[in-house]
Amino acid sequence: MLFQKNQKKISSILNTIYKSNLDKKDIDYVKNQIIQIIKKFNKKNSKKKLNISEQTSLVISYGDNVYTNNTNSIKVFQNFFKKNLSKYFSAVHFLPFYPSSSDSGFAVKDHYKIEKKIGSWSDIKKISKFNHVMADIVINHSSARGLWFKNFLKKKRPGKDYFLTVNSKFDVSKVVRPRDHKLLKKIDIFKRSDYLWRTFSADQIDLNFKNPTVLLRFIKIMIHLVNNGVRIFRLDAIAYLWKKNGTNCINLKQTHQIVKLLRVITNLLKIQTVIITETNLPEKENLSYFGKNDEANWIYNFSLPPLLIHAFLFENSSYLTKWSKGLPNAKLGNSYLNFIASHDGIGMRPTEGILNKKSLNSFLKRLKKNGSKFSYRKVQNKSKKVYEANITVFDALKKSDFDPDEKFSLQRYIAAHAIMISFEGIPAVYFNSLFGKSNDEAKYVITGNNRDVNRYKWSYKNITKKLSDKTSKQSIFHQSLGKLLAIKKKQKAFHPNAKRSNINLGSKIFCFRRVSLDKKQIIISITNCSSVYQYPRLDKKYNKWKNIINSQINFTDDKALELKPFETIWLSNI
Numbered sequence: 001m002l003f004q005k006n007q008k009k010i011s012s013i014l015n016t017i018y019k020s021n022l023d024k025k026d027i028d029y030v031k032n033q034i035i036q037i038i039k040k041f042n043k044k045n046s047k048k049k050l051n052i053s054e055q056t057s058l059v060i061s062y063g064d065n066v067y068t069n070n071t072n073s074i075k076v077f078q079n080f081f082k083k084n085l086s087k088y089f090s091a092v093h094f095l096p097f098y099p100s101s102s103d104s105g106f107a108v109k110d111h112y113k114i115e116k117k118i119g120s121w122s123d124i125k126k127i128s129k130f131n132h133v134m135a136d137i138v139i140n141h142s143s144a145r146g147l148w149f150k151n152f153l154k155k156k157r158p159g160k161d162y163f164l165t166v167n168s169k170f171d172v173s174k175v176v177r178p179r180d181h182k183l184l185k186k187i188d189i190f191k192r193s194d195y196l197w198r199t200f201s202a203d204q205i206d207l208n209f210k211n212p213t214v215l216l217r218f219i220k221i222m223i224h225l226v227n228n229g230v231r232i233f234r235l236d237a238i239a240y241l242w243k244k245n246g247t248n249c250i251n252l253k254q255t256h257q258i259v260k261l262l263r264v265i266t267n268l269l270k271i272q273t274v275i276i277t278e279t280n281l282p283e284k285e286n287l288s289y290f291g292k293n294d295e296a297n298w299i300y301n302f303s304l305p306p307l308l309i310h311a312f313l314f315e316n317s318s319y320l321t322k323w324s325k326g327l328p329n330a331k332l333g334n335s336y337l338n339f340i341a342s343h344d345g346i347g348m349r350p351t352e353g354i355l356n357k358k359s360l361n362s363f364l365k366r367l368k369k370n371g372s373k374f375s376y377r378k379v380q381n382k383s384k385k386v387y388e389a390n391i392t393v394f395d396a397l398k399k400s401d402f403d404p405d406e407k408f409s410l411q412r413y414i415a416a417h418a419i420m421i422s423f424e425g426i427p428a429v430y431f432n433s434l435f436g437k438s439n440d441e442a443k444y445v446i447t448g449n450n451r452d453v454n455r456y457k458w459s460y461k462n463i464t465k466k467l468s469d470k471t472s473k474q475s476i477f478h479q480s481l482g483k484l485l486a487i488k489k490k491q492k493a494f495h496p497n498a499k500r501s502n503i504n505l506g507s508k509i510f511c512f513r514r515v516s517l518d519k520k521q522i523i524i525s526i527t528n529c530s531s532v533y534q535y536p537r538l539d540k541k542y543n544k545w546k547n548i549i550n551s552q553i554n555f556t557d558d559k560a561l562e563l564k565p566f567e568t569i570w571l572s573n574i
Contacts, residue, residue: 311529
């Protein structure tokens with residue numbers, strides 16, 4: 001009965017997506033293909049749940065973030081993870097490990113293969129036995145040097161009609177762009193002149209989801225990933241998926257319907273999985289991918305990184321607090337994925353409508369002084385706007401106008417992560433952030449790619465040596481973040497869906513309350529966002545609560561709480 005109900009749901013969604021360009025017979029064919037894919041999968045598999053709780057934390061890593069010269073890098077990573085990270089993380093997000101022609105893996109040539117130097121599907125399966133594995137489905141585009149595009153040019157399968165072409169009459173004047181290169185590329189094929197659509201680069205050609213064969217292909221890719229141990233799917237650049245003449249070609253109804261369809265399909269699989277949408281967009285647009293609890297399971301908390309960094313650089317939590325107050329609690333089963341650093345940069349679009357123009361300009365100037373490069377996007381009047389700041393979080397927080405001598409660089413860094421780890425949702429820490437990595441200027445000089453400043457790769461021997469020296473910068477950062485993650489795992493009030501509410505203690509402090517699902521544990525997270533001591537006054541009932549980060553709590557003679565510069569305390573009632 002339930003399966004029949006979901007079949008009707010699949011039909012309804014497909015009809016919404018394709019009613020303008022497919023007849024009923026073709027839509028029914030696509031529906032039957034999807035049902036067969038689900039049935040075939042379920043026949044071969046038994047039920048498996050995916051347990052998400054306060055113990056869920058995620059490390060983001062390239063497959064070759066740590067390497068040796070003679071072993072496939074995922075095996076090297078697994079060895080390093082087991083020794084140094086497994087105490088803190090239950091999930092690993094491997095950034096694209098497929099054969100790729102550019103963009104550090106995001107110009108995928110073949111979703112069914114793994115780059116040889118990185119490893120094999122058996123390596124992924126092995127890691128998945130002990131940890132949840134998250135992988136990218138690079139769904140918006142594919143490599144200009146991959147098999148699909150080569151076949152597209154020859155009208156061969158797979159690849160025939162896979163890529164989006166438009167004619168000269170297609171109105172692109174309102175298109176929202178994440179880049180500033182030329183969008184369309186004129187090509188003369190199939191005895192006519194058409195234009196290829198390239199949202200992200202000349203090497204990344206957008207796929208044509210108006211062709212349902214492309215949709216079926218990506219459903220099969222999802223199944224292939226589940227069969228190889230992947231339980232969490234990151235839908236890369238999903239917002240740009242559907243294009244319509246005369247529109248902004250972002251967040252269109254059909255795009256949301258496709259996410260909804262993928263959610264229905266994953267709900268029907270015996271092996272439970274999670275869909276996360278990657279939408280580096282203003283807050284309202286980003287939140288829309290939860291749908292009515294029927295689209296993404298998780299969404300990236302894109303506004304958190306820039307607002308956190310801004311609060312610490314300007315020693316003012318006002319914007320962060322105002323944003324947090326307006327951020328809705330996610331529904332049970334949905335979750336925010338919290339992060340500060342990623343393989344890209346600090347997105348600026350999520351600050352739209354939050355930071356005013358003056359504050360944003362001051363922010364960008366400060367980041368530039370700290371060593372940031374900037375990536376730009378085109379806007380409708382053909383001018384450019386900063387899309388993201390390309391800088392490591394360590395360098396972003398290294399110094400400020402209040403602290404030009406970097407006296408509190410470590411404290412700022414740890415405090416920012418303490419907020420991220422304790423905030424509502426699931427914390428995700430980028431591999432290089434675990435060791436306080438600075439900008440990789442040498443790589444940038446070689447490639448000229450802004451994003452490469454934050455994509456450093458470690459030799460296994462080098463990082464192991466650094467961690468064995470307890471006085472090294474890398475070891476201090478690793479121990480400090482590890483301690484917070486280890487504490488977090490034991491607190492029911494840090495369950496991803498534990499209720500969050502703000503407490504106003506002034507512009508120098510960021511404070512919020514978390515309440516466990518069973519309402520037995522309450523934790524108050526209090527962070528001094530400034531380089532001077534702060535003395536907030538709390539309700540007397542908190543005076544007997546304990547600080548679970550360390551046992552020390554200092555009160556003044558008149559019972560005000562004493563907070564050191566950039567100190568975080570987690571007050572728990574139990």
